[in-house]
Amino acid sequence: MARVLRARKVIHHHIYSSIWSNIKEEVSVILYNSIWLLGSGDFIRFWNDNWCGSVLSEVFNIPSHISQSLTSSVSDYIFNGQWNLPPHLSQHYNTISYLVQQVIIPIEPSHDKLLWKQTDSGDLKLSDAYLFKVPQFQDLHWAKVIWSPDIPPSKSLLVWRIMDNKVSTYENLMIRGCALP
Template sequence: MFHIPSHVGHYLTSTVSDYLVNGQWFFPAFFYQHFNALCGIVQQVTIPIEPAQDKLLWKHTDTCELQLSDAYLFKLQPFQELHWAKLIWNPDIPPSKSLLVWRLMHNKIPTDDNLMLRGCELPSMCSLCSKNVEFLFTFSLNVFMLSTFGPGLPTAST
């Protein structure tokens, strides 16, 4: 499934004690060849002389103990206040129109120029002049003219 080479697979089930010999770190040559920087970092970890119970410390609290509420508050970072979002995502505005405005604001409208930037080549033509490639500007102009003058507006293709 993960296509892990057989000579590496047995290292994945090892524990820290497998790499300690007489209180010192000991890594196979394979580790030094492929993970030299990681071995250097691990070598800096001091091994206690007396056996002790491991304890996981959470540095984002005063007590250094992880509680579910602390993890929740840590993940619940305050979002940036977007005043325009309340205007376009409004129950009075149809979601399709809100999505169109959102896509315009983030330059995600699939106009021919945006599609070309993403590697999609299309034979295209502006619906206003029937000559040039359609750009976001001409798309916006089409939307403005249709909303102002209605769908009966003559274009170069009619």
């Protein structure tokens, strides 16, 4: 992930790779479906990363032009292994203390880790990404019946289109915005 991001922003210039143009479009999806596991807190942005169950700038409806300038890290609010929120912050945002206190600070310092929320292990594997992105197809029990050597393919195709509601009927054309006299 570090190679695709610079200063927490997706690299938009060309990188010689056969898959980069598609991957960079999915970084926001990956970040939206990930959560940070607190280690030292040095690499986790306090306001703009999901580390306590949600992104704090979104929870408190902080406008994006303001939230982008909030650069403090989670480690800025930890002192001697305990949460140390400024009193004015807790007063202005009532529930921030509750949200922050739900996250346990590790006793032994470790690295912050980005976890994929869609798996039990937290690791994002290619197979997990594929299952996440590819829609799960419904079981079409009738498909085996119509695609038979006994039925001409043109008839099977017509039945398939009828069952999938893809035939150019008047109603279907109207739904797709075609105006007919």
